[in-house]
Amino acid sequence: MADEIRPTFSRERALMRAGHDFVAGVDEVGRGPLAGPVVAAAVVLDAKRLPKSPRDSKMLDRAARDEAFVEITEKAIAISVASASALEIDRLNIRAASLLAMRRALLGLSVTPTAALIDGRDSPDAPCHMTPIISGDALALSIAAASIIAKVTRDRLMTRLDAHCPGYGFAQNAGYGTRTHREALISLGPCAYHRMTFAPVKLRLAGVVEINAEEIVEESVAI
Helix, strand or coil: CCCCCCCECHHHHHHHHCCCCCEEEEEEECCCCCECCEEEEEEECCCCCCCCCCCCHHHCCHHHHHHHHHHHHHHCCEEEEEEECHHHHHHHCHHHHHHHHHHHHHHCCCCCCCEEEEECCCCCCCCCEEEEECCHHHCEHHHHHHHHHHHHHHHHHHHHHHHHCCCCCHHHHCCCCCHHHHHHHHHHCCCCCECCCCHHHHHHHCCCCCCCHHHCCCCCCCC
16 A cells, blocks of 8 residues: 555664664564464664565565565574573463563674664563564564564474474464364364463363354464
């Protein structure tokens, strides 16, 4: 759409003018699924070679995300991807695990950012200036790039997990609680990659096998 609001590089440029040579954008995906890790990405873009395709990953279909993924990886100064496992999510809670994955992504960059733009309200514990931005993946180009890197990486990981744990449809639902996934959870029980503290999995472990239709995620969520 012609009037669509697209993320810009203005926040990054302002930080660079203030003396920050490397500014990272950070985002995570996978807070809501019933299975699999939460995955975070940190991206430092090159102000002289900005990718043209990044938008909030939720606004792009799979083909467009894959195309943007290639462009970002070709043009970015540095990219780091990290995760927190289902076990860590169960041990820490999903908010803390998401921040842990973000911290790992930031610390894994091949350059050292002195400033980072973080999607959301919270910032991870890392040694640089943090700016959390609500809906940052729709506003800041570096965060949008990170959202695409994290989303494509996690979707590919869940496709691989589908081969190890068939029957749940991970390649199609990326671990989200679709009807197909919940029905498989009832018939098969949870696998090693399920988040045991999440309500539908926890209820299944307790012997409850009902599906609450009001809580089911649409089947198309992870496309």
